[in-house]
Amino acid sequence: GEDVEQSLFLSVREGDSSVINCTYTDSSSTYLYWYKQEPGAGLQLLTYIFSNMDMKQDQRLTVLLNKKDKHLSLRIADTQTGDSAIYFCAERSNTGKLIFGQGTTLQVKP
Amino acid sequence: DTAVSQTPKYLVTQMGNDKSIKCEQNLGHDTMYWYKQDSKKFLKIMFSYNNKELIINETVPNRFSPKSPDKAHLNLHINSLELGDSAVYFCASSDTTLRDGYTFGSGTRLTVV
Numbered sequence: 001g002e003d004v005e006q007s008l009f010l011s012v013r014e015g016d017s018s019v020i021n022c023t024y025t026d027s028s029s030t031y032l033y034w035y036k037q038e039p040g041a042g043l044q045l046l047t048y049i050f051s052n053m054d055m056k057q058d059q060r061l062t063v064l065l066n067k068k069d070k071h072l073s074l075r076i077a078d079t080q081t082g083d084s085a086i087y088f089c090a091e092r093s094n095t096g097k098l099i100f101g102q103g104t105t106l107q108v109k110p
Numbered sequence: 111d112t113a114v115s116q117t118p119k120y121l122v123t124q125m126g127n128d129k130s131i132k133c134e135q136n137l138g139h140d141t142m143y144w145y146k147q148d149s150k151k152f153l154k155i156m157f158s159y160n161n162k163e164l165i166i167n168e169t170v171p172n173r174f175s176p177k178s179p180d181k182a183h184l185n186l187h188i189n190s191l192e193l194g195d196s197a198v199y200f201c202a203s204s205d206t207t208l209r210d211g212y213t214f215g216s217g218t219r220l221t222v223v
Contacts (some may be wrong), residue, residue: 031209033211042146042214048210096165096208
C-alpha cells in the first residue's frame with residue numbers, strides 16, 4: 001500500500017542543523033517532495049528530488065534519498081526561528097496523486 | 111498575483127446547513143485537487159479533476175460534491191454539514207508531470223457548530 005511516515009516533533013536551537021526524516025513504501029515513486037506549512041497558511045513546496053538522485057542541495061536545504069531503505073531526509077543548516085513550521089514529506093504515487101506524511105513540527109528555540 | 115485562491119478563508123456554520131467553497135487557479139494547470147486537513151494536521155485527498163473530468167474520488171461521504179465548470183475552477187459543495195466536517199480544506203493544482211508537486215491555496219477553515 002501507499003504510506004508515508006514521519007516523526008511528529010523536532011526541537012532544535014537556533015543556529016543548529018535540523019534533520020527531518022521520512023520513510024515511504026511505494027518503490028515506484030518518481031518524485032519525492034518536502035513541503036512547509038506555517039501557522040494558518042497553505043503548504044509551500046520547499047524542494048523535490050527525482051528518484052534517480054541521491055542528494056539535492058538548495059541553499060540551506062539538503063535532501064538525501066536512500067532508495068534501498070525508502071528513506072528521505074531534509075537537513076536545514078543554520079536553523080532560524082523563521083524555520084519553525086510543520087514539514088511534510090510526500091511521494092508521488094503510481095496513480096499520480098501525492099501521498100503525504102503526518103507532518104513534523106519543527107520548533108526552533110532562540 | 112495569487113496562484114491558487116480559495117474563498118472563503120473562514121466559514122462558520124450550523125449543523126445541517128449546505129455550504130460551498132470555491133477555488134480558482136491561474137497557473138494554467140490541468141489538474142486540481144481537494145484535500146482535507148484534520149485537527150492533527152493529517153492531509154487526506156478527497157477529489158481530483160483533470161480537465162474538468164473526475165479522476166480521483168476517495169472514500170468521501172456523498173454529501174460532498176465537487177464541481178469543475180472549467181479547468182481553472184474546482185468548487186466543493188457540502189450538504190447537511192456535520193460536526194465531523196470541521197477541518198481545513200485545501201485546494202491545490204498541478205501540471206501533468208507533477209515535477210513541481212502541487213501548488214496549494216491558503217485553505218478554508220470550516221467550523222461546524
